[in-house]
Amino acid sequence: MTALNHAFGGKETMLRFSVRILIIFAIVWSVWWVIGQQLITRGVPTWLEDRRAEGWQAEVETSVGGFPATWRATFPELLLADPDTGVVYEANGLRLSAPAYAPTRVTAVWPEAQSIASPFDKISIESKVMRGHLGVLPTPDMTLDASEIALEAVTLTGSSGWTASLDSGSLETARLSDDPLTHDIQFSAINLRPAEELMFSIDPAGLMPRVLAEFKLDVEAGFDRPWDRAAIEVRRPQFTAIDLENLSVQWGNMALEAAGQFTVDETGAPDGRIEIRATNWREMLAVGQATGAVPENLVPLLETLLTALSEASGNPNTLDAPLIFREGRATFGGLPLPFRADLTIR
Numbered sequence: 001m002t003a004l005n006h007a008f009g010g011k012e013t014m015l016r017f018s019v020r021i022l023i024i025f026a027i028v029w030s031v032w033w034v035i036g037q038q039l040i041t042r043g044v045p046t047w048l049e050d051r052r053a054e055g056w057q058a059e060v061e062t063s064v065g066g067f068p069a070t071w072r073a074t075f076p077e078l079l080l081a082d083p084d085t086g087v088v089y090e091a092n093g094l095r096l097s098a099p100a101y102a103p104t105r106v107t108a109v110w111p112e113a114q115s116i117a118s119p120f121d122k123i124s125i126e127s128k129v130m131r132g133h134l135g136v137l138p139t140p141d142m143t144l145d146a147s148e149i150a151l152e153a154v155t156l157t158g159s160s161g162w163t164a165s166l167d168s169g170s171l172e173t174a175r176l177s178d179d180p181l182t183h184d185i186q187f188s189a190i191n192l193r194p195a196e197e198l199m200f201s202i203d204p205a206g207l208m209p210r211v212l213a214e215f216k217l218d219v220e221a222g223f224d225r226p227w228d229r230a231a232i233e234v235r236r237p238q239f240t241a242i243d244l245e246n247l248s249v250q251w252g253n254m255a256l257e258a259a260g261q262f263t264v265d266e267t268g269a270p271d272g273r274i275e276i277r278a279t280n281w282r283e284m285l286a287v288g289q290a291t292g293a294v295p296e297n298l299v300p301l302l303e304t305l306l307t308a309l310s311e312a313s314g315n316p317n318t319l320d321a322p323l324i325f326r327e328g329r330a331t332f333g334g335l336p337l338p339f340r341a342d343l344t345i346r
Helices: 002-053 196-202 229-233 281-291 296-313
Strands: 057-065 070-082 087-090 094-099 105-109 113-117 122-136 144-158 163-176 179-193 212-223 239-251 254-264 270-279 318-326 329-332 335-340
Touching: 239 270, 254 281, 254 318, 270 281, 281 296, 296 318
Parallel strands: none
Antiparallel strands: 057 070, 070 087, 070 094, 087 113, 094 105, 105 122, 113 122, 122 144, 144 163, 163 179, 179 212, 212 239, 239 254, 254 270, 270 318, 318 329, 329 335
């Protein structure tokens, strides 16, 4: 009997000890969640006041919840205006959340309607799905480490009436561990519909469909400074180098693939070489002729030169030629192009 009482007593002692540990853990966890909640509740107004002191217009309403597993902030009203760039962003109903055990892993759910305006245009954005995951370093600067955005049924409408849309798409970025100022960026879109005015300027004769069936981009981009809080508060990071691993576009019967590398100077001018492969290039030339981008008197000469380039590649329907940048000026297959490239991020 004594041995039995001793056994039950030992189990009861262990149970009481476990309960105490659980209570202590619950208290510590609750305190941790409240600290985070207070940081959000006080930190957002502080950041907004700092921006207002710099001349920004900042109007935000915030509610914080999610206890006990997450910190969740909802912004029923959000309006930010940067006086230096003239950019105004409005999104009523933006939701941000982060696991309490990993506060630097943020999930963003954008509202179905939002807008961004600049001195040039105001763009209304409507979407069925616009959800993102953002990972930042656990430092005061909140340097971007990785991000992922999923898009579904997105439509952009300009103040002048133009529209552009896509059925689905995704954007992923990841900061390279061995080169912190370089990000691997991947973007894909299905059934991308550029603005009708843009498509008309490219193809006024309506020779091609108005939908790009597939668009894919895989690039490593180097910048002159990190993407962190200062990118919003001070200035945008600028390109220093681009390694284009793959660009592929499917437009009707035409297909375009590109890969190459170039550097970018402080004025935004690229310098480097990109290898281009164009399938059914004669249709591209016909589109260029119809738009007036290719003067009528140059069409026979260009067709002769491009035919020679395509025959050299072994397939008369496929054109392989380099796109070369020198101080922003571009040549394609040795032919000068009538534009100057500027990759400045504003």
